[in-house]
Amino acid sequence: MRDAAHHNGHRQRLREKLTLAGGDALHDYELLELYLFRAIPRRDVKPIAKDLIHRFGDLGGVAAAPVEQLVTVKGVSEKTAAELKLIQALSERLAREQVIGRPVISSWSALVGYCRTALQHARTEQFRVLFLDRKNRLIADEILGRGTIDHAPVYPREVVKRALAHEASALILVHNHPSGDATPSQTDIEMTKTLAEVCQPFDIVLHDHLVIARENTASFKTLGLL
Structure with a gap:
């Protein structure tokens, strides 16, 4: 007692x-x-x-x-x-509610916060695509690749197929590095370049590619890789 x-x-x-x-x-x-x-x-x-x-x-x-x-x-x-x-x-x-349906430019910090909430503690790689409409509002977030601790398969044509299904005008790619280093790998850079080229004939803009690690986040656009 x-x-x-x-x-x-x-x-x-x-x-x-x-x-x-x-x-x-x-x-x-x-x-x-x-x-x-x-x-x-x-x-x-x-x-x-x-x-x-x-x-x-x-x-x-x-x-x-x-x-x-x-x-x-x-x-x-x-x-x-x-x-x-x-x-x-x-x-x-809760993090998603802060960004869904809102222009990503005016809610960028909330968007990054949402991505970090979803991925910073993940123990294996995930490749996610954020689909945006013509006003750059987030309309969907899908996991299009799951993998091991250091690799998640990505198929550019599947990404474009999903973008067309959502009638998306722009994309933001997001994946995590469970190793803890957010620095984009050469494979990341080459895949992003290929995806941007595949999207171009469909007038789909690739705004950025975020790499999420435990302590920090890397942006292809900020790094001059896009």
Whole structure:
């Protein structure tokens, strides 16, 4: 009974701290504790939260971790792992709402933020295409390639096929480098050049190609590669 009272008191104090001071006043593991309260209602979740942060680095790393890795942490069941995956889904959905249907030029930082939310913690490469209308508003985001830690297959004609299906006038390419180095590879540069050439006869403009790494983002346009 004493342990239960202690847990309940601790949980109430954390909730009050969040309400009064906001999320910035809490450590990552404390925010994770608050989230885990609903998944594990009758147990001290502080050790679990700390173990998750230690294992995966930060909240983003925890949210992006595969279920099969999350359940290797003591105290994390498949049900709890599924709850943790909800964090990533909500984060991506909220970030997407900041850019969908809006001109990318006026919401560029939000667009980059959305891409980073989706890809900075991914453990294998993904190749995504953002499709824009004539007013440069984002109308769709599709994953057109999944691969290994250092390669995701990309088929330029498939990209153009999807662009025509969306009646898109422009594209932004996005892929991640799980290695942590956002520097475009020679393969990235050659593929982007080929894709730009394939798009040209269809009057589809390639605005940029973003490479997302854990700590930074590289832009082909900024680097003078487009």
